[in-house]
Amino acid sequence: MEQIHIRLFQPQDLSSVIHINRTCLPENYPGLFFMSLYESFPKAFIVAEDIETNTLIGYVMGRVERGFSSLKGYKLTKKGHIVSIAIIEKYRRKGIATRLLEEALEGFKEYGASESFLEVRESNIEAVNLYQKIGYVEKKVLPGYYRDGEDALLFTCPL
Numbered sequence: 691m692e693q694i695h696i697r698l699f700q701p702q703d704l705s706s707v708i709h710i711n712r713t714c715l716p717e718n719y720p721g722l723f724f725m726s727l728y729e730s731f732p733k734a735f736i737v738a739e740d741i742e743t744n745t746l747i748g749y750v751m752g753r754v755e756r757g758f759s760s761l762k763g764y765k766l767t768k769k770g771h772i773v774s775i776a777i778i779e780k781y782r783r784k785g786i787a788t789r790l791l792e793e794a795l796e797g798f799k800e801y802g803a804s805e806s807f808l809e810v811r812e813s814n815i816e817a818v819n820l821y822q823k824i825g826y827v828e829k830k831v832l833p834g835y836y837r838d839g840e841d842a843l844l845f846t847c848p849l
């Protein structure tokens with residue numbers, strides 16, 4: 691998809707990203723939350739833009755957290771947490787989420803992270819397949835993680 695441009699989030703993208711988030715996901719956040727991720731980890735907040743229509747059609751955002759490694763025993767390490775990702779429905783299955791995630795993972799590396807992790811609803815087959823294709827593996831189940839009671843799967847991936 692040549693008309694899809696992948697680039698860093700800019701503050702003027704905020705309302706479009708909030709719109710995509712509310713259209714695509716039940717987990718929604720106030721504007722300040724998006725901006726605080728942008729201010730702390732701008733290299734891990736990536737958007738996809740349709741340059742023919744000049745509209746944003748997807749985003750991924752993340753943050754780097756310090757904690758015990760999921761891959762190397764009890765070593766303290768920096769881990770890139772994928773907080774949210776979504777692509778507008780009509781643009782799905784064209785490799786755009788894959789491109790966004792690859793950019794965000796590069797951003798995590800630039801912040802010194804050596805692994806990445808994320809949570810996903812166990813019923814979200816599209817997202818589970820996406821993460822597995824990129825190299826994430828299921829680490830454990832987080833029972834009742836979501837507000838409606840659904841379990842999450844915790845996925846991790848070396849960087």
Ligand SMILES: CC(C)(COP(=O)(O)OP(=O)(O)OC[C@H]1O[C@@H](n2cnc3c(N)ncnc32)[C@H](O)[C@@H]1OP(=O)(O)O)[C@@H](O)C(=O)NCCC(=O)NCCS
Binds near residue numbers: 775777785814823
């Ligand atoms: C999950 C989501 C981000 C995937 O975006 P996308 O741009 O369509 O993903 P890609 O085109 O990069 O797909 C990469 C791989 O993911 C898997 N995948 C994506 N959509 C799928 C579907 N509908 N069914 C099965 N597997 C799917 C496939 O393995 C695919 O590779 P392939 O096309 O070579 O088979 C998108 O469906 C979405 O926005 N869903 C709603 C929001 C959401 O659930 N976010 C994740 C929360 S954890």
